[in-house]
Amino acid sequence: MKKIAFTVAASLLTILAILAVMEACNDDQSAGPHQDRLYMAGRQAQDPQGQPSPPAQRTRIALVMKTLTNPFFVEMEKGARRAEQDLNVELIVKTGAKETSVDQQIAIIEELTEQKIDAIVIAPADSTRLIPALRRARGKGVMIVNIDNRLDREHARKAGLSDIPFISVDNYRGAYLSAKHVSGQIARPTEAAIIEGIREADNAVERKKGALKAFRENPNLSVVAVETANWKIDEAYKVAGQIFRNHPRIGVVFCSNDMMALGVIEYLEEKKRRDVLVAGFDNLSEVRDALRAGKLRATIDQQAAVQGYAGVRAAVDLLRKQDVPAETLVDVRLITGKDL
Amino acid sequence: MKYCIPSPILVKVFGYLALTGIVPLILFGIISYNVSLHAMSQSLHDLTRMTMSAKMNYLELVMDEVESLMANVAGHDDITAVLKEDREEKSPFSKLSTQAKIGYILSGYLNLRGLVSIDIFSMSGTHYHVGDTLNVENTKLERKEALFEAARASIRPVYWAGIEENVNAHSAHPRVITAVRILKTMNMQSLAEEPLGLLIVNYDARYFHDSFMQDTPRSQTYMVIDGQSRIVFHPDRILIGTAVNPDFTADLLKQKPMIPFRNRIGDLDYSAMYNRSGKSGWLLLSLTPEREIAAALAGIRHNTLAIAAACLVLCLAFSLLLYRNIVRPVKKMTDLFRKIQDGTIRPGVRLEEVSRDEIGDLVLWFNTFLHNLEEKKEADRKLQRQQKELEELNRTLEERVREELQKNREKDALLITQSRQAAMGQMIGNIAHQWRQPLNAVGALIQLLPEAMSHGTLTSRYLDFQTRKAMDLIQFMSRTIDDFRNFFRPRKEKQSFRLQEVIASAISFLEGSLKNRGVLLNLQVQDDPSLYGFPNEYAQVILNILQNALDVLIEREIEHPEVTVSAFAENGKAVVVIGDNGGGIAEEDLDRVFDPYFSTREEGKGTGIGLYMSKTIIEQSMAGKLSAHNTPDGAEFRIEVPYES
Numbered sequence: 001m002k003k004i005a006f007t008v009a010a011s012l013l014t015i016l017a018i019l020a021v022m023e024a025c026n027d028d029q030s031a032g033p034h035q036d037r038l039y040m041a042g043r044q045a046q047d048p049q050g051q052p053s054p055p056a057q058r059t060r061i062a063l064v065m066k067t068l069t070n071p072f073f074v075e076m077e078k079g080a081r082r083a084e085q086d087l088n089v090e091l092i093v094k095t096g097a098k099e100t101s102v103d104q105q106i107a108i109i110e111e112l113t114e115q116k117i118d119a120i121v122i123a124p125a126d127s128t129r130l131i132p133a134l135r136r137a138r139g140k141g142v143m144i145v146n147i148d149n150r151l152d153r154e155h156a157r158k159a160g161l162s163d164i165p166f167i168s169v170d171n172y173r174g175a176y177l178s179a180k181h182v183s184g185q186i187a188r189p190t191e192a193a194i195i196e197g198i199r200e201a202d203n204a205v206e207r208k209k210g211a212l213k214a215f216r217e218n219p220n221l222s223v224v225a226v227e228t229a230n231w232k233i234d235e236a237y238k239v240a241g242q243i244f245r246n247h248p249r250i251g252v253v254f255c256s257n258d259m260m261a262l263g264v265i266e267y268l269e270e271k272k273r274r275d276v277l278v279a280g281f282d283n284l285s286e287v288r289d290a291l292r293a294g295k296l297r298a299t300i301d302q303q304a305a306v307q308g309y310a311g312v313r314a315a316v317d318l319l320r321k322q323d324v325p326a327e328t329l330v331d332v333r334l335i336t337g338k339d340l
Numbered sequence: 341m342k343y344c345i346p347s348p349i350l351v352k353v354f355g356y357l358a359l360t361g362i363v364p365l366i367l368f369g370i371i372s373y374n375v376s377l378h379a380m381s382q383s384l385h386d387l388t389r390m391t392m393s394a395k396m397n398y399l400e401l402v403m404d405e406v407e408s409l410m411a412n413v414a415g416h417d418d419i420t421a422v423l424k425e426d427r428e429e430k431s432p433f434s435k436l437s438t439q440a441k442i443g444y445i446l447s448g449y450l451n452l453r454g455l456v457s458i459d460i461f462s463m464s465g466t467h468y469h470v471g472d473t474l475n476v477e478n479t480k481l482e483r484k485e486a487l488f489e490a491a492r493a494s495i496r497p498v499y500w501a502g503i504e505e506n507v508n509a510h511s512a513h514p515r516v517i518t519a520v521r522i523l524k525t526m527n528m529q530s531l532a533e534e535p536l537g538l539l540i541v542n543y544d545a546r547y548f549h550d551s552f553m554q555d556t557p558r559s560q561t562y563m564v565i566d567g568q569s570r571i572v573f574h575p576d577r578i579l580i581g582t583a584v585n586p587d588f589t590a591d592l593l594k595q596k597p598m599i600p601f602r603n604r605i606g607d608l609d610y611s612a613m614y615n616r617s618g619k620s621g622w623l624l625l626s627l628t629p630e631r632e633i634a635a636a637l638a639g640i641r642h643n644t645l646a647i648a649a650a651c652l653v654l655c656l657a658f659s660l661l662l663y664r665n666i667v668r669p670v671k672k673m674t675d676l677f678r679k680i681q682d683g684t685i686r687p688g689v690r691l692e693e694v695s696r697d698e699i700g701d702l703v704l705w706f707n708t709f710l711h712n713l714e715e716k717k718e719a720d721r722k723l724q725r726q727q728k729e730l731e732e733l734n735r736t737l738e739e740r741v742r743e744e745l746q747k748n749r750e751k752d753a754l755l756i757t758q759s760r761q762a763a764m765g766q767m768i769g770n771i772a773h774q775w776r777q778p779l780n781a782v783g784a785l786i787q788l789l790p791e792a793m794s795h796g797t798l799t800s801r802y803l804d805f806q807t808r809k810a811m812d813l814i815q816f817m818s819r820t821i822d823d824f825r826n827f828f829r830p831r832k833e834k835q836s837f838r839l840q841e842v843i844a845s846a847i848s849f850l851e852g853s854l855k856n857r858g859v860l861l862n863l864q865v866q867d868d869p870s871l872y873g874f875p876n877e878y879a880q881v882i883l884n885i886l887q888n889a890l891d892v893l894i895e896r897e898i899e900h901p902e903v904t905v906s907a908f909a910e911n912g913k914a915v916v917v918i919g920d921n922g923g924g925i926a927e928e929d930l931d932r933v934f935d936p937y938f939s940t941r942e943e944g945k946g947t948g949i950g951l952y953m954s955k956t957i958i959e960q961s962m963a964g965k966l967s968a969h970n971t972p973d974g975a976e977f978r979i980e981v982p983y984e985s
Contacts, residue, residue, distance in 0.1 A: 033591035034604040039571075041582035065474070068447060069440035074474040081475075081510065091512065093473055097447030098440075234437045259436065266433035286432040 059089040061315045062112045063308065064105060064122040066148075068095040070231070070259050072282045072304050073123070076148070079305025080121070083312035091312065092117070099198060099231035102126040106133045113137040119315035121308075123148035127202040128155045135159040143318040147311040150202040165318070167310045167328040169302035171203040174281060174332035175210030179254045181298035181334060182277040183218040190251040193225040193243050195236055195264060197256040204228075204256055207281060211254040221252060229260045236263025244271065251276055258282040258299055265295045283335045291337045301333040347667050350659055357655040362648050369644025373637055380633050381611070385600045387557060388613050388626050392598065395562060396615050396624050398552060402454070403519075403619045406541050407498045409449050410521045413458065413539055418445055423523060423536040426462040439468060446470040454547035456506070456513045459540040460523070461488075471542070475510040483507045488538050491520040500620035502566025503581045506542055515581040516542035517572060545580055549573055559632040565589060565623040572622060589623065603627070666699050673706055680713070687714055755936065755949060762949060773852040774820045778813040785810045824849075836984060837875035839907055839914050840868040845875075846882040847905070850890065857894055859901040867909040869983035873962040878981070881954040881966070885918045885977045888950065892922035892975070913964070914983040917976060924970035933968050 063080045065073040077093050084091035094112070096104040102125045110133055112120055120142055124130045131151060134144050138161060146166045156162055183192070192215050197204030208226065215221045225243045229236035236255065240263060244250060253276060255261035261280030268276050280287060283301035290296040307330055317324045413419060422438055430438075446458045447470050457471025461484055469476045484507050491499040504518035523536040552573050556562055564573035569589050571579050588605075592614050595601045603612040609630040614623050672691055679685040690710060691703045785806050792798040792806075843865065854861055871878070886903065893901035898921060906917045925933060925940075932938050934955045939948035951968075958966040964981035 033588075033594070033601075035585055035588045035591065036606060038585055038588055038605045039579060039582060040585060041579055067440075067443075068470055068474050069436070069443045071436075074476075077474050078510075081473075093512075095474065097444050097470075101447075233433065233440060237433070237437075262433050262436060266431065269431075286436060289432065 059118045059316065059319055060092060060115075061089050061119045061121060061312055062092045062094055062108075062117050063311065064108055064112070064120055065093070065095040066105070066123055066125045066231070067099045067101070068097060069233075070099070070257070070282075071284045071286055072257065072259075075304035076123070076308035079303075079308030079310075080312045081308075082305070083309040083316075087312065087316045089312065089316060096125055099125060102129050105130060109133040109137055113140050113142055116140075117142055118319055119143035119145065121145040121147055121311035121315050124151055124201070125149070125198065126200045127152040128200060131155050131159045131161065134164075135161055138164075143315055145311050145314045145318065145324075147307050148203060150206075152202065163326070165314050165324045165326055165328065167307055167314060167330070168203065169300075169307070169330045169332045171206035171302075172210040172213075174300040174302055175207035175254070175256065176214045177210075177332065177334045178279040178281055178298045178300045179211035179214035180217070181336060182252050182254065182279040183214050183221055185277060185297070186218055186220050186252060189220045189222070191224045191247055191249050192221045192252040192254070193227070193247065193250045194223060195239060195243075195253065195255045195260050196226060196228045197231045197260075199228050204231075207256040211256075211279075215252070215254070224250060229255075229263065231257050231259060233259040233263040233266075236260035237267050238263075240264040240267035244273070252279075253277070254279045256281055258284040258287045258296075261296055261299070262287060262290070265290055269295070283333075288340060291335065292340055294337060297336065299335050301335050303330050303333075306330050347663065347671070349667055349670075350663050353662055354655055354659045357658065358652070361655060362651050365648050365651060366644065369640065369648070373640045373644070376637050376640060377633060380636065381600075384611070384628060384633065385613070388560065388600065388611075388628065389598060391555070391557060391560070391562070392613060392615055392624060392626055394555070395552065396617065399564065399617055399622070399624065400619060402543070402548065402551075403500065403617070405452055406455075406519050406543060407619070409452055409455075409458075410498055410519060410539055410541055413446070413449060413460070414521055414523050416445060418442070419460065420523065420525060420536060422468075423460070423462050424525065426464050426466065426537075438466075442468040443470055454544045454551070456511060456516050456542040456544045457508055457540075459507060459538075459542070461538045461540070463535060463537055469508065471508065472512055473508060473510045476508060478509040480505065480507045480509060484538065484540070487518065487520045487540060488522070491522050491538065492535075496619070497521060498619075500566070500622065502568055502620075502622070503545060503570045503572045504542075507540060508542075511542070513542065513544055513546070515545055517545050517548055518542055545572070546577070549577055549580065559628060559636075561627040563623075563625040563627070565625060567621050592623065592625065602630075665694050665697075669694055669699055669703055673702075676706075676710070685710075758949060771820060771824060773856070774849075775817055777852070778817050782810050782813050785813075834873050835875065836870050836872050837878075838868055838870055839916070839983075840865050842871075842875050842879045843882060843905060843907055843916065846879040846886065849883055850886050853890060854903070857890065857901065859890060859893055859903055862902065862904040864904070865907045867907065867914070869909045869914045871914055871962075871981055872984050873981065874957070877957045877961060881957055881979065882916065882918065884950045884954050885979075889918065889920040889922060889975070893920060896922055898922055909983060910980075912982055912985070913980045916979045918979075919971055919974060919976035921973035922975060924973075924975045925968065927970075930968065930970070934966070 061084075063077065065076060067073060073095060080091055080093070083089075092112070094108045096102070096108070105122075105125050106129070109120060109122070109130065113133075113136060120134070120137060122130070122134070122144065124146065127149060128151075134151070138144055144161065144164045146164050146168075148168050150166050150168060151161065151164065153162070156164065194208055194211050194215075196208045199205070212223060212226075215223050224247045227239050227243060229239045236259070239260075240253075243253075244267070253261075253264055255264055255278065258280040259282070261278050262284075264278055268274075268278070277297045278295065280296055280299040281302070282304070283299045287296050287299055291299065310328055310330065314324045314328070419442060422442055442460065446460070446468065449455075449458060450470050455471075457469060457473075459471070460468040462468075465481070467476050467479055483505055487499075487501055487504070487507075490501060499520045501518040501520055503515055506514055506516045506518075519541045521539045521541075523539055524533045525536045526532075527534045552562075552564070553575060556575070561575055562573070563571060563584075565584055566572050569584050569586050571582055571584060574580050591603075592612070595612075595614070597615045598613060600611050600613045603610045605627075610627040611630055611633075612625065612627050614625045616623055669691060676685060676689065676691070690707045693700060693703050693707075789798065789803070789806060792802060843863070847861065847863070882905075886905075889903050893903070900921070902921050904917075904919045906915075906919075908915055929938075929940060934951050936948060936952040938952075955966045958964040958979055958981065962981050964979065966977065966979055968975060968977050970976070
C-alpha cells in the first residue's frame with residue numbers, strides 16, 4: 001500500500017516537472033526572423049543603454065546677431081565658426097529676422113538663458129532695451145560678450161553689466177574715414193545727407209557722429225538731411241526717395257551701412273543720378289560691383305569675421321576666468337574702388 | 341568505514357524529504373518563474389504597445405507641425421509671387437531685398453522648436469534660407485536635386501526623405517531629418533501644375549532624439565527607421581543616420597504591426613514590435629532583449645535555488661540527526677540482538693541513552709530487556725542446577741519411599757500394638773471396675789460363712805443360699821469376661837444390628853465408672869434404626885467417646901458432670917450425638933483431634949489413638965461421618981451412619 005502511494009506521488013511529481021519544463025521550452029519553439037546583424041555601421045553598437053546618450057559636454061556659446069538678411073552678419077558668423085572650430089566649443093547662431101527685431105532678440109536671449117547656455121555673444125539691435133534680458137541672463141550665470149553695437153554704458157552700469165567686454169570697430173573713426181573720402185572730393189558747395197542706422201543703437205550714433213565730423217570739416221558741404229533707414233536696404237530705398245524729392249541737389253550721401261547704401265544706389269540708378277557720391281560702411285561682397293562702377297565711392301571693412309571670432313574668443317576666456325579687456329577695437333579699413 | 345555505507349533507512353528518509361521538500365519547491369520555482377515570465381512578458385508587451393503608440397503619436401505630431409508649417413509657407417502669396425518672378429539676372433539690390441523679404445517671412449516660421457532650417461530653392465536655383473546659420477555658401481546642390489526628384493515621385497504633398505545630409509554645408513547639423521515639398525503653381529494656359537520651387541525643412545535629429553527619448557523604458561530600445569532603412573532615431577546617437585540591415589526591415593514588414601514577435605539578432609533574442617507611420621512610411625521599432633526579462637526574474641531563480649540548497653542542507657542535517665538519534669541506536673540494537681542470537685553478548689552491555697523520546701524509551705526498555713534477560717539467564721542457571729538436584733533426588737526417591745514406607749509400617753505396627761495394649765489396659769480397667777463389687781460381694785459371702793459357723797446359723801439352706809449367691813456373682817463375672825472378649829474381638833463380616841442395642845452395650849461397660857464418678861447420663865433414644873456393619877467396632881467408637889468425655893469431666897472436676905447420648909434417624913442416616921458439659925475442646929485443637937498421636941491429656945495418660953481409630957472405623961469401614969464441635973457447655977461428637985431401609 002505504501003509502495004503504491006509512493007509510486008503514485010513520485011510519478012505525479014515527475015509528470016508535473018516534465019510539464020513545467022515543457023512549458024518553459026514552449027516559447028522557444030516559435031522562432032521568429034533571424035539576422036546576424038542589425039546595424040550596417042562599421043561600429044558594432046553596444047547594447048542600447050535606454051538612456052539618451054549624454055550630449056557632448058562642450059561649452060555652448062550663442063552668437064546672437066541682428067538680422068539674417070545682412071551679409072555682414074554672414075561674415076561675422078563665419079568668423080565665429082572659425083573660433084568654434086579653433087576653441088572646440090559649440091556655437092549656436094541666432095538672429096532676429098530684421099535689424100529692428102529687438103523683441104525677437106530679447107526672446108532669443110530669454111530662450112538661451114532657459115537652455116542654460118554658457119555664454120552669449122550679442123550684437124544688440126538696441127543699446128538699451130536688451131539690457132534687462134541680458135541682466136537676467138547674467139544673473140543665471142551666463143557670460144555676456146557685447147560685439148558690434150555697444151550697449152548703453154549708463155544703463156549697463158545701472159544694471160550691473162558694466163564689466164561686459166565690448167568688441168567692435170571704432171565706428172566713429174570708420175564713419176569719419178568713409179565720409180571723409182567722399183567729402184574730400186567736393187570742391188564746391190554741395191548738399192549732403194546722412195542715412196543713419198537705428199537711432200537707439202550706439203554704433204549708429206557713433207557712425208552718424210563720425211560722418212558729421214567729416215562733412216563739417218569741408219566748408220563746402222552742408223548737411224541737409226539726417227534720416228534713418230534702420231539699417232535696411234528696402235527702407236533706405238524709400239528714404240532716399242523722400243530725401244531726394246525734398247533736396248534734389250544733394251551730391252553726397254553717407255550711409256551708415258552698405259545695405260542702406262545699396263538701397264540708395266538702387267534709387268539713384270532708377271533716377272539716373274550719376275553725380276551723387278555715396279559712401280557706405282561694412283564692405284559687403286555685394287557692393288564690389290558698385291565700388292568698381294563708382295556707384296559707391298567708399299566703404300569700411302570692419303572685419304566682421306574678426307569681430308565674430310574675437311567675440312567667441314572673449315566668451316571662452318570669460319568662461320575660463322581669464323582676463324578679458326573691457327574694450328577691444330578691431331581695425332577699420334577704408335575700401336575704395338582702387339582697392340579692388 | 342561503516343559511515344561510508346549509507347544506511348538504507350537514511351537513504352529512504354533523505355529521499356522522502358527531498359521528494360516532499362525540494363522537488364515541490366523546485367517545481368514551484370519553475371512554475372512561478374514561468375508564470376512570472378509570462379505575466380512580465382504580457383505587461384512588457386502592454387507597456388511596449390503604450391509606449392509605441394505614444395511615440396508614434398509624438399512622431400506624427402512633429403510631422404504634423406512640420407507639414408502644417410510647410411503648407412503655410414507653400415501657400416504664402418509673397419513667396420509664390422517671388423518664385424514666379426524668378427529671373428536669372430538680378431541686381432544686388434533686388435537680390436538682397438528679395439532675400440530680405442523672404443527671409444522676414446520664413447523667419448516667422450522658424451520658431452518651431454527643433455527646426456534647423458527652412459530652405460526654398462527657386463527653379464533657377466536661387467536659395468532662400470533661414471536657419472541655424474546665415475552662411476549659405478557651398479550648398480549641396482546634388483542633394484537638393486535628389487530630394488527634388490524623390491519629392492516629385494512621392495504621391496503625398498510632403499515627402500519625408502528621412503535622415504539626410506544637410507544641404508546647407510555650413511550648418512552645425514550635418515545630418516537632419518528632412519521633409520521636402522514641391523511648391524507648385526497652376527499654369528493658366530495649359531491648366532497643368534508647374535513646379536515653382538522646392539521647399540526643404542530640416543529638423544534637428546538631436547533635438548528629436550532628446551525629445552523622443554523621454555519616457556522610454558530603460559530596458560527597451562526604440563528606433564525610428566526611415567524609408568531607406570536609415571536610423572532616424574536610436575538611443576545611441578552615434579548610430580543615427582547609419583543604415584540598418586535591409587534584410588531586417590524586410591523581415592520586419594512580414595510581421596503584423598503592433599504584435600510582438602521574436603527576433604534573433606546575432607546571438608541575442610529580442611522581443612520586437614513595430615508600427616508604421618502613415619505620413620512617412622517610417623518604421624517605429626521596439627526591441628526588448630529577452631534576457632532583460634530573464635534577468636529581472638533571476639531573483640526567483642536564485643532564491644529558489646538558494647532555498648532548495650538550504651533545504652538540501654537541512655535534509656542532510658536532519659538525516660544525520662535521524663541517523664544519530666534513531667538509526668544508530670536501532671543499528672546497535674540490531675547488532676546486540678544478533679549477538680544475543682549468537683550468544684556472544686557480553687554481560688553488562690547497555691545501549692547509550694540518546695534522547696528522551698520514543699527512541700529513548702526504546703533504548704530504555706531495551707536496556708531493561710537486557711537486564712531482565714541477564715536475570716532470566718541467572719535464574720535459568722539456578723533452575724538447571726535445581727533440576728539436576730531434582731533428578732538426583734528422583735533417582736533416590738524410590739529407595740527413600742521404600743525406607744519411609746518401612747518406617748511407617750513399623751510405626752503402624754507399633755501403633756497397633758500400643759492401641760491394643762491400651763485397649764487391653766482399658767479392658768482390664770473396666771473389668772476391674774466390673775469385678776470390684778461382685779468380688780467384694782463374694783468376699784463378704786465367704787467371710788460370712790465362718791461367722792455363721794460360729795453362730796451356728798450355718799445351715800445347709802443358708803449355705804446353699806450363700807453358695808448360690810456367690811456362684812451367681814462368679815457367673816456374672818465370668819459373663820463379663822466373655823462380654824469383654826466378645827466385644828474386643830473384631831468381627832470379620834458385616835452384619836445387621838440395632839442401634840439401640842449397641843448403645844446399651846457400650847454404656848453397660850461404663851455404667852460402673854459413671855456411677856462411681858457421679859456422672860449423670862442422659863440417654864435419649866428416639867429411633868432404633870437397623871444398621872449394617874461391624875456392631876462391636878461401632879460400640880467401641882461410642883465407648884471411646886464416652887470414655888473421653890468421662891476422662892475430661894473427671895480431669896476438669898466439673899461440678900455437675902453430665903453426659904448426653906441422643907440417637908435418632910435423620911435423612912436416611914442413623915445419628916448418635918454424644919455431648920458433655922466438660923468445657924469443650926480448645927478452638928485451635930478442634931481440627932487436630934482426629935489426628936493420630938494427638939492428645940491433650942498429660943503425658944502417659946492418653947495414647948492419642950482412640951479418636952483416630954474411631955474416625956477410621958466410622959468413615960472407612962462404615963461409610964459414615966464422625967465430626968466434633970463445641971457447644972456452649974462442652975464438646976459434642978456426632979456419628980452419622982447410613983441405616984438400612
